[in-house]
Amino acid sequence: MDWKEKYQNWLNYSELDESLKQDLQKHKDDEAKLEDAFYTSLEFGTAGMRGIIGAGTNRMNIYTVRQATEGLAMFIENQGEKLKDRGVAIAYDSRHMSKEFAVEAALTLAEHGIKAYVFEELRPTPELSFAVRHLKAAAGIMITASHNPPEYNGYKVYGADGGQLPPKEADELTTYVRSVEDILSIKAMDKEKALAEGLLKFIGKEVDKSYLEAVKTVTIDGDLTDRQGRELKIVFTPLHGTGQMLGQKALEQIGFKNVYFVEEQSKPDPDFTTVKSPNPEDPEAFELAIEKGTEVDADVLIATDPDADRLGVAVRTAKGHYEVLTGNQIAALMTEYIFKALSTKETLPKNSVMLKSIVSSNLPTAIGDKYGVKTIDVLTGFKFIAEKIKAFEADHSNVFMYGFEESYGYLIQPFVRDKDAIQALVMVAEMTAYFKEQGYSLFDTIHELYHEYGHYKEKTISVKMDGMEGTEKINEIMQTFRSKTPDKFGDIQVVKMEDFKTQTRQTGDTTETIDLPPANVLKYTLADSSWIAVRPSGTEPKIKFYLSACDDSGVAVTEKMEAFEEDIRSRVDF
Structure with a gap:
């Protein structure tokens, strides 16, 4: 079918979702927009799918979500009843339609007799990764478009190890998804029926508690955080996303009491009203945090993106203003602190390994070499870091110590198998406290690293x-x-x-x-x-x-x- 035939099929579908029907009517005279909405199917690739919310086969809507989930259900069924019985964990962020898409995915799974564990409220991507492992689920779904503009949403699939699917499994899943041609006819179970039959279960606080308990293991020097917990001034903003609740609790439980929040950005907002882009890579996203930091004389400013898998940092310079660090600079600082602290405590294993993407800086590699830590480069995508961690655990060849991507993604402890901005938040606070106690700011420290390594x-x-x-x-x-x-x-x-x-x-x-x-x-x-x-x-x-x-x-x-x-x-x- 060409795009016009697809459009007519949707227009003529009597049970079409009312909001999508209105969307089609709104653009009925805009042929270019209609063509873009129907000329192809929203691409389901190795990282899932992401697109503009709206009507059409090339848009994020309940029907494309059902299609992706129908493919996932077939993928799980193909692996046998044991895996099917383990169910699927589902989380979602603060974006438009996120909760609706999460429930729609659960009800599509229910039609296949696959149980879904859906978070009762929005939660970060790293907690979804943790939940898959914690619940011993067969897979996970995260509804998020990360740091994209408000009109976007997305759908990411995780395997039983808590990592995004590696290439072989991702290709197999993609084949199943693409085999589903008539996406308007996919069945989703009635919500009340799914609840009554135990195929839909809402989760939350118990998983939060277990995740936060695991986050305690990120801290290297508890004595340091005890000493500096009331001295260090931190400004934190979740940029209208999912990071506030867990981020606040994670900082509190290791002793950081002097935390200031950007109130305008602390509550979820699908329109990300106070920023042009909810992206901690963008210095403009720090404008309100800088205002707050200047007001309270903060040592460090920290921002997480809407699904709290990426983290950005702004540091005070010698001239007194704040400068936003690059993802590679944050990674270099973490590398220096983690390996230095572990070496001082004599707890750095001899076969330690750091994992990073092929497009990330070589400065952390040089730092790792100094401490005897081997660096292994992997393809872009944190699933490749997760895949390596899984291999290390299987053959005991190496010990994972730290992983990062230049795009502001970091992982310290492998109880999560994706980027984890909550872990990174704790680590940035601890390393800032350490360097402050030594008489250095993070700005001073990165320049000390340049002096030493180039x-x-x-x-x-x-x-x-x-x-x-x-x-x-x-x-x-x-x-x-x-x-x-x-x-x-x-x-x-x-x-x-x-x-x-x-x-x-x-x-x-x-x-x-x-x-x-x-x-x-x-x-x-x-x-x-x-x-x-x-x-x-x-x-x-x-x-x-x-x-x-x-x-x-x-x-x-x-x-x-x-x-x-x-x-x-x-x-x-x-």
């Missing part, structure tokens, strides 16, 4: 390309880079090219195989150890360019970064 500077250029034309443009850009390997960026020679899609690494005349799953990523290493990478986003209509420069001075590294960015912009029209 200056590192990273930047991500993210270009949004919506619709059919955007998809085609992204594919063209990747094909151009793949077919015409640049010989230099700026004035610095490319010495190594890695194509993770073909799993090949080219260094001069030598070709090697990359021992990682295939992924549509290109990475170029330069003669001075700087690097450039390019990849389409797995969850959004974006193409991303990752730039990393290193040099002996801040001035030199800034000049390199400017040259790299100018080079990228000369190659790509955006």
Whole structure:
């Protein structure tokens, strides 16, 4: 069917949800919008799906949620009754339609006789990951669009280990989801019937209690937090999302009493009224936190995104104002503190491993080397970190100590198998207290690390390309880079090219195989150890360019970064 036929099918469906019917009527004269809503099915990829809320096969609505859940039900059923009996944990964030989508997913599972454990109120993504393991569930569903604008929502699937599905299982699930063609005919059980038959159970406080008990293990030096708990001044904002309740309790239980909240952002708000984007990567998201920090003379400002899996930090500079750190800078500070504290206590295992993505900074690698911690690079996506943790536990080859991605995602203890901003919140508070006691701010400390290891500077250029034309443009850009390997960026020679899609690494005349799953990523290493990478986003209509420069001075590294960015912009029209 072409998009017009699909549109007519929805328009003629007598039982169409009333709000979606109104959405179709609203756009009945806007052919471009209708085409975009129906020209394709909302892509269900390795990270689930994400899209604009509304009517259409290319939108987030109860029917596309049912389709995804119908595929998940078939995926679970294919693995046998034992797995089916374990049920599915479901959580949701503060976005429009999140609770409705969560319940709709549960009632679709109920039609297959699969029990759903649904949180009674909004909860963070990391607690969903924890709940899957805690309840020994077969799978998990998180309804969230992370830090995207208010008009978006999304659907992420987790495996029985609490991690997002690895490639093989994700591909199998995707096949099931795509096999469901008539999405308007998918059945969802009546809610009262599902409750009566025990196929729908609401959960909350008991899981919260267990999760918070596990969060206590993140703390390395309890004596330090006791000493500094009333001295350190923290400003915390959940940016209208899910982080407030657990974040507040997590800080309180380890002794941090001097915590100030950005009241305007402490309550859930699906429109994220006070920010342009609820993204802790964006310095503008810290505007109210900076006002509060200035008022109370805070040592550190911390923000979590709507589903509380990502965390951003702003620190006070020598001049007294606040500066928002990059995800790589936060990771470097955590790396230094965690390994230093464990080494001081003589509790750092000899076979310790840090895991990070291939597009993250090499500064933490250098820090890890100093403390004898091996760094392993994995593909972008925290599921690859979770997969490695699972392998370490199976063969006892290594001990996971810390994992991160440059995109503001961190994991300290593996009772969660995804990014965990609540764990990171606790760790940022503890490390700030440690460096403060030593007479340093976090701003001082990152510059001390540059002095010791060299200056590192990273930047991500993210270009949004919506619709059919955007998809085609992204594919063209990747094909151009793949077919015409640049010989230099700026004035610095490319010495190594890695194509993770073909799993090949080219260094001069030598070709090697990359021992990682295939992924549509290109990475170029330069003669001075700087690097450039390019990849389409797995969850959004974006193409991303990752730039990393290193040099002996801040001035030199800034000049390199400017040259790299100018080079990228000369190659790509955006």
